[in-house]
Amino acid sequence: MTRETIRVVIYGLGAIGSLIARRALRRKNLEIIGGIEINPEKVGKDLGEVLGLGEKLGAKVVHDKDALDFLMENRPDAVIHSTLTFLDKIYPQLVRCIKARANVVSTAETLAYPWYRYPELATLIDEMAKKYEVTVLGTGVNPGFIFDSLPAFLTSVCVDVKKIHVIRSIDAAKRRFPFQKKYGLGMDPEEFREKLSRGEITAHVGYAESILLIASMIGVELDRVEEGQEPVIADKAMETQYFKIKPGQVCGIRGYGIGYHNGEEFIRLELLAAVGREDYDEIVIEGEPPMKWRNEYGTSGDIATAAMVINMVPRVVRAPPGLLTMKDMQIPSLSLK
Numbered sequence: 001m002t003r004e005t006i007r008v009v010i011y012g013l014g015a016i017g018s019l020i021a022r023r024a025l026r027r028k029n030l031e032i033i034g035g036i037e038i039n040p041e042k043v044g045k046d047l048g049e050v051l052g053l054g055e056k057l058g059a060k061v062v063h064d065k066d067a068l069d070f071l072m073e074n075r076p077d078a079v080i081h082s083t084l085t086f087l088d089k090i091y092p093q094l095v096r097c098i099k100a101r102a103n104v105v106s107t108a109e110t111l112a113y114p115w116y117r118y119p120e121l122a123t124l125i126d127e128m129a130k131k132y133e134v135t136v137l138g139t140g141v142n143p144g145f146i147f148d149s150l151p152a153f154l155t156s157v158c159v160d161v162k163k164i165h166v167i168r169s170i171d172a173a174k175r176r177f178p179f180q181k182k183y184g185l186g187m188d189p190e191e192f193r194e195k196l197s198r199g200e201i202t203a204h205v206g207y208a209e210s211i212l213l214i215a216s217m218i219g220v221e222l223d224r225v226e227e228g229q230e231p232v233i234a235d236k237a238m239e240t241q242y243f244k245i246k247p248g249q250v251c252g253i254r255g256y257g258i259g260y261h262n263g264e265e266f267i268r269l270e271l272l273a274a275v276g277r278e279d280y281d282e283i284v285i286e287g288e289p290p291m292k293w294r295n296e297y298g299t300s301g302d303i304a305t306a307a308m309v310i311n312m313v314p315r316v317v318r319a320p321p322g323l324l325t326m327k328d329m330q331i332p333s334l335s336l337k
């Protein structure tokens with residue numbers, strides 16, 4: 001690339017897409033040239049209005065059905081994509097970006113290691129990305145960092161690793177509305193289980209993706225992967241900015257993923273996200289040398305996702321074409337150029 005700035009379109013201007021847009025506007029290396037949405041309250045407006053900036057940016061927000069024309073006309077270098085979680089749902093959106101020869105960085109959890117749940121779609125995207133000479137990457141805070149890239153990075157000073165154990169503990173009350181909603185806050189436990197099994201809520205998606213991402217990074221063959229989540233039940237009345245929770249209702253989740261190697265637990269990921277929980281992240285590596293990494297503040301999920309996506313844009317623009325994962329990225333860091 002000879003130009004100094006990377007021209008970017010934001011696909012999906014919900015809680016995370018809007019945060020990404022606001023923070024990307026402060027980066028000198030990025031120029032936000034438009035947005036794509038389905039929400040009628042956002043479509044047709046200037047991006048500055050949609051973001052509540054009190055000024056126009058001269059960047060239009062268009063409807064998803066006009067996305068291909070918009071992308072073909074404006075030819076962004078990259079699309080930051082933050083709409084939905086599951087690859088089968090976002091596949092048509094990714095195809096539009098690829099056909100317009102735009103590189104893509106997406107927050108879709110299942111895109112972080114798409115060969116696990118969607119091997120056929122992953123192959124199709126990889127082939128199409130190579131044909132149109134663009135790069136597609138799924139990333140964020142988790143999957144993308146806490147449960148995968150960071151523990152894998154820490155093993156770079158180990159000569160041997162017996163087990164990787166990650167715990168992410170989150171005060172769900174501090175998270176955005178879509179997070180609290182998808183974690184079932186305020187639901188009765190039965191309703192939570194039914195909605196989770198029907199896919200109407202998801203809680204966390206990506207335990208298996210993160211495990212397979214670590215395994216692919218460090219080169220370990222896993223026998224199998226398992227994952228699961230259970231509601232955490234409130235023992236007293238609780239309230240967040242968005243939900244009132246009665247005793248006996250869901251106030252969060254406890255979830256896990258396990259990757260087995262030679263019949264033994266090799267990777268264990270645990271997520272505890274409930275109202276009032278302590279915020280911290282901890283990674284324990286049983287190996288030579290052993291290691292314990294801990295973030296006492298907790299890695300603030302929304303801003304960390306925005307940061308990871310923004311920081312990966314220049315890398316993705318420079319990366320070889322294809323459907324890549326965090327394994328293929330140059331050591332992740334703040335990326336001001």
Ligand SMILES: NC(=O)c1ccc[n+]([C@@H]2O[C@H](COP(=O)([O-])OP(=O)(O)OC[C@H]3O[C@@H](n4cnc5c(N)ncnc54)[C@H](OP(=O)(O)O)[C@@H]3O)[C@@H](O)[C@H]2O)c1
Binds near residue numbers: 015039142179
């Ligand atoms: N990897 C990570 O670490 C990570 C971290 C945070 C979030 N995420 C994921 O990122 C995604 C966005 O999260 P969020 O909290 O911002 O959710 P959100 O507030 O629901 O935002 C999604 C936005 O995309 C819009 N949208 C849906 N389908 C669209 C389409 N076909 N074309 C254009 N826009 C479309 C939605 O419009 P409507 O509101 O009208 O439906 C909404 O405004 C979710 O899948 C979330 O799970 C991943």
